[in-house]
Amino acid sequence: MLIDTHCHLDFSVFKDLSALLVASRSIGVAHFIVPSTTAESWSGVVALQKQHSEISVALGLHPYFLDSFKHHHLEQLEAALLTNDVVAVGEIGLDKWPRMPDYELQQEVLLAQLKIAQKHHLPVILHARKSEDDLLKVIRQARFSRGGIVHAFNGSLEQAKRFKKLGFVLGIGGTVTYPRAKKAQRVLQALADEDFVLETDSPDMPVSGYQGQVNTPLRVVDIARVVANLRQQSVADVARYTSANLQRVLPNWHKV
Template sequence: MKKLDPYLFDTHVHLDRAPLSERLKPEIEAARAAGVGQFLVPGVAPTAWAGLMETVATIPGALAAPGVHPQAAANWNAQTQSALEALLHKPAVVAVGEIGLDSLLPAPGAQVQEAALRGQLRLAREAELPVLIHCRKAMGRLLEILREEQAHQVGGILHAYAGSIESALQAVDLGFAIGFGGTLTYPNARRAPEVLKALPAEWIVLETDAPDIAPHPHRGESNRPEWLSLIAAEVARIRNWSLAETARITTQNAQRILHRPEKTDN
């Protein structure tokens, strides 16, 4: 792909996880060659935060979003809260994530997940940082909690969104952008393209979730950051934008939501 100006912004990529972490330099070089200029790396479990911060420190244009994923919600306690609160003051940290609800997990249960989510939303508000939200089959309850915890004060991104148009627009009203990734490119995709077409342009961002959820035609493979360009191309097709427009719009959106100064080159 021709180098884009402005570049693409991957708002959700696990560069600290294998296999990406094992071949980080060539992966980043390939991503940059494909037009990707910035990366937001979310956290999952407290035990991995140190590695997350070390990874981000080695990559120009990489930013961190430490947090406790629903699958690790049982680790949420006073000690974890204090450790996360300290991290939120680091210059590379621009969001809290990925946090949320996941009713498909066998454990921990909803009560434990909700406690971790609420605690992290409150920390985000205190630090005035946006949040990255993970949600599977719990959108109604998630929106209730976001309202109760006044999450509109910080906003953020709904990562790997798989809900309805109605729920997406409710999230937008709360200041949340919608993240589009590999599933948008699948030949049998139906809901994601309809949501994409219905959204105001200023609430659309791109993500790979690499090494997970590889786009077509790489479905089933380990995902790579460079394939954000395939997702961008599908967004451009569906919205009838050029690739340059797609890069400009989605990157500016990400920068606005993450409170980053606008940049126009890599």
């Protein structure tokens, strides 16, 4: 069984989600973690979970969309966590890409969400873009100890080890399928089996060979094959231990 640990199946580009889920299951992709992005998106994400038993969800405020942030969104998040079945707080984090929302605001909202997750004994799904060291600093500042997943990890091996010590696994997706992604591939090869999970970030982060197409959870199989080849393992072994890793860091994913 393969699991797509990060896919935005609530996005409007997925016109026939039921058919996509059936197709995914037919090739061995059996479960899907759907993180949210804004307060306005929470109801749609929760609705997906209620409609499809193979979907688990996370609720949070993504740094990319904080230009529309209001402080009462944090109170709403805490209330939503109490009234819905969620496996994590997410997608939350920091993004240093050009033209992102104010970075101090990103750090403020991240810190608040980490404290909320800690209070409610929930792991988190982290967004990290050119911000891994800052993320590690804020996690320690929050005294956050619930762990989770660092989505689309593209940092160094040393940073990977520091996240591991804090209880996180790394999300490995389409980046490693590109021949030019030598750094990401070297990091992947140096990781232990218990250090990572698989993801697509659908509909974004296309797999090599599918550029220009909408990315979907179907591509988890392609990512697993590349991972298996790079690590000289079987796809079955990769599926087995990445599923076990998800169980360890998001223990409620199969109960929802």
